[in-house]
Amino acid sequence: MLTIQKLNKTYPNGIRALHNISLTIDYGIFGLLGPNGAGKSSLMRTLATLQDADSGTIELDDINFLKNPQSARSILGYLPQDFGVYPNVSAAELLDQLAVFKGFIHQKQRREIVAQQLQLVNLYEQRHQKLGTFSGGMRQRFGIAQALLGSPKLVIVDEPTAGLDPAERIRFHNLLSEISQDRILLLSTHIVEDVAELCPNMAIMNRGEIIRSGSPQALINALNGRVWTAPHSQINNSEELTVITSRMSKGERWVRVLSDSQPGQNFQLGEPDLNDVYFLALLDKSEPQAITV
Numbered sequence: 001m002l003t004i005q006k007l008n009k010t011y012p013n014g015i016r017a018l019h020n021i022s023l024t025i026d027y028g029i030f031g032l033l034g035p036n037g038a039g040k041s042s043l044m045r046t047l048a049t050l051q052d053a054d055s056g057t058i059e060l061d062d063i064n065f066l067k068n069p070q071s072a073r074s075i076l077g078y079l080p081q082d083f084g085v086y087p088n089v090s091a092a093e094l095l096d097q098l099a100v101f102k103g104f105i106h107q108k109q110r111r112e113i114v115a116q117q118l119q120l121v122n123l124y125e126q127r128h129q130k131l132g133t134f135s136g137g138m139r140q141r142f143g144i145a146q147a148l149l150g151s152p153k154l155v156i157v158d159e160p161t162a163g164l165d166p167a168e169r170i171r172f173h174n175l176l177s178e179i180s181q182d183r184i185l186l187l188s189t190h191i192v193e194d195v196a197e198l199c200p201n202m203a204i205m206n207r208g209e210i211i212r213s214g215s216p217q218a219l220i221n222a223l224n225g226r227v228w229t230a231p232h233s234q235i236n237n238s239e240e241l242t243v244i245t246s247r248m249s250k251g252e253r254w255v256r257v258l259s260d261s262q263p264g265q266n267f268q269l270g271e272p273d274l275n276d277v278y279f280l281a282l283l284d285k286s287e288p289q290a291i292t293v
Ligand SMILES: Nc1ncnc2c1ncn2[C@@H]1O[C@H](COP(=O)(O)OP(=O)(O)OP(=O)(O)O)[C@@H](O)[C@H]1O
Pocket: 011, 012, 013, 015, 016, 017, 034, 035, 036, 037, 038, 039, 040, 041, 042, 043, 081, 190
């Protein structure tokens, strides 16, 4: 179990990026979902021991990350949001060099590990190709290969699917699912579908705070019988509604509304989903009010 307790961080410019963050995270993929600026990267960087917290604790296997970052680094791998590569170096060369930094000093052992990792992420055939010629998806898979050097118990990946095309995204999801079998994989993302498809457990973060946590299914079930839908064109303007989303679907604008009873005659009961959970969580935090559409 990774245990985070009462973690706080305020940057020198006064922005409070983490406010009393407490989470207990078990093996498998854990999704951290939140809008831009929620504090996800701040939390990821703190867990990766790349920045200090003002207070709180992070523990895994009796290692206190904040007091003993060196030991923590030996059990964690990190794929940052802005993973830069040297464009003129090949995948095998850079991975070999990163393996040296991870403490693999014997060349023969390193060669085996580098080959293993590149096979795992399906880049072995392209191992001599320069990283500057890799597509976004290949680069992210390479990022996973380097994060897995040394078989870490905790792997932290920060917004890895942003910008990937649908096929690469599926391939990347499959890879994440495969490598999460025997470790904790923390996935930070602002893409609701990433969490819906991959994560048995999740938390939603906004403005430096955890505002929901649990299994996606349990959070969705809590909305059963309370989400109503109607075409926007059929809603009477005078109705006061708690709108979850109002967006285009198949050429028509549809409104989803939270209500304990049918909010109007044109509304039908909808099937709640993780988008409803997410948008309602964000609404809660910004002082919910009835919205007239
Ligand atoms: N080094 C820093 N110094 C000052 N403020 C920072 C720093 N890093 C982040 N912030 C601020 O802290 C808040 C949280 O930022 P953070 O990058 O952690 O959020 P995020 O959820 O990862 O967002 P995004 O999805 O846009 O990357 C933002 O208001 C951001 O401007």
